[in-house]
Amino acid sequence: MLPHMLENKEIFACPGCGGDLQLSDSSITCGGCSHTFPVEHGIPLLFWPNEWEAGKTDVTHEIKAFYEENPFPNYDGFERVGDLVQKAEKSGFARMLNEQIPFNVRVLEAGCGTGQLSNYLGVAHRVVFGTDICLNSLRLAQQFKEKNDLNRVGFYQMNLFRPIFKPESFSLVICNGVLHHTSDPFSGFQSLAKLVKKGGYILIGLYNRYGRLVTDLRRLIFRIFSDRFKFLDPRLRGKDIGDLKKTIWFMDQYKNPSESKHTMGEVLRWFGEAGFDFVNGIPKLTAFSRFAEKEKLFRQNPPGSRLDHFLVQTGMIFSGSKEGGLFVMIGRKKS
Numbered sequence: 001m002l003p004h005m006l007e008n009k010e011i012f013a014c015p016g017c018g019g020d021l022q023l024s025d026s027s028i029t030c031g032g033c034s035h036t037f038p039v040e041h042g043i044p045l046l047f048w049p050n051e052w053e054a055g056k057t058d059v060t061h062e063i064k065a066f067y068e069e070n071p072f073p074n075y076d077g078f079e080r081v082g083d084l085v086q087k088a089e090k091s092g093f094a095r096m097l098n099e100q101i102p103f104n105v106r107v108l109e110a111g112c113g114t115g116q117l118s119n120y121l122g123v124a125h126r127v128v129f130g131t132d133i134c135l136n137s138l139r140l141a142q143q144f145k146e147k148n149d150l151n152r153v154g155f156y157q158m159n160l161f162r163p164i165f166k167p168e169s170f171s172l173v174i175c176n177g178v179l180h181h182t183s184d185p186f187s188g189f190q191s192l193a194k195l196v197k198k199g200g201y202i203l204i205g206l207y208n209r210y211g212r213l214v215t216d217l218r219r220l221i222f223r224i225f226s227d228r229f230k231f232l233d234p235r236l237r238g239k240d241i242g243d244l245k246k247t248i249w250f251m252d253q254y255k256n257p258s259e260s261k262h263t264m265g266e267v268l269r270w271f272g273e274a275g276f277d278f279v280n281g282i283p284k285l286t287a288f289s290r291f292a293e294k295e296k297l298f299r300q301n302p303p304g305s306r307l308d309h310f311l312v313q314t315g316m317i318f319s320g321s322k323e324g325g326l327f328v329m330i331g332r333k334k335s
């Protein structure tokens with residue numbers, strides 16, 4: 001039985017042809033093209049490969065293989081929902097999201113990894129869909145969900161370029177730390193943007209071209225000195241995460257087979273082209289503006305000027321290195 005999928009049956013679509021999906025206990029069949037998708041350990045395997053023109057680079061399989069070996073960010077031994085809540089609340093970002101996403105809405109996390117955020121957001125009364133290409137990550141996510149009876153969360157294997165949902169199905173789509181590991185981040189963004197309802201939100205986290213410079217430098221040092229001097233990374237010398245998480249962090253940050261870097265101006269253009277208004281950013285897009293402790297994440301802020309972006313992004317060289325130079329931007333789909 002797939003209760004989460006059954007309860008939300010109307011929003012699913014075949015990733016191959018867009019047809020309606022028919023569910024049985026052990027498999028899912030498309031009513032349009034008759035393709036059958038298996039279900040493993042309660043996870044519908046709805047991955048569909050990219051069908052890009054010949055010659056276009058596609059890192060999907062390479063990235064999938066990497067994360068199958070290194071499921072990110074992993075659970076580090078904690079098993080109970082109380083531990084998850086405690087950890088998530090330490091990170092102001094997850095806590096703010098949880099406090100500010102309304103109840104009774106559908107939220108999609110594309111590239112959920114091991115599903116901490118999806119599981120955490122599903123503790124409260126909202127319906128969450130955690131999706132990823134990596135089956136080992138999804139298995140860890142599903143195990144945690146099952147152990148803690150988080151029935152409002154469902155995990156699905158999905159390639160974000162070939163969505164398994166109908167357009168305009170979600171009030172919020174989250175895609176944090178994912179698109180920069182694909183061959184075509186902008187078309188990945190466009191694919192996800194279609195899934196947002198009018199008036200709904202998209203939240204994108206990407207490596208910043210400037211903010212990532214310190215990580216790039218450390219990567220070079222690690223390469224030259226055969227992975228010695230790991231203490232140069234603040235997370236690796238910190239005491240707040242265990243050895244497993246440190247190893248996974250090291251692999252994700254320094255041994256990843258594919259990553260790209262982006263700028264605030266670029267994402268503003270993506271928003272414009274896909275019909276989104278800029279709402280908020282972490283860090284803020286205007287220079288000298290601080291992110292408040294009680295920040296309203298979904299309240300509209302000015303998008304800043306080129307000079308603002310330059311100042312904020314060069315500031316990230318010094319301030320953003322613990323997070324690997326990640327920046328987040330939130331947009332709202334025009335009604």
Ligand SMILES: C[S@@+](CC[C@H](N)C(=O)[O-])C[C@H]1O[C@@H](n2cnc3c(N)ncnc32)[C@H](O)[C@@H]1O
Pocket residue numbers: 060063064067072073110111112113114131132133134137158159160161175176177178181182252
């Ligand atoms: C750095 S992890 C981020 C995980 C999670 N969002 C987080 O912030 O902890 C990147 C994730 O993106 C997933 N991913 C990469 N390409 C993808 C694609 N085409 N479709 C879906 N997920 C993808 C990887 O499998 C991996 O789990």
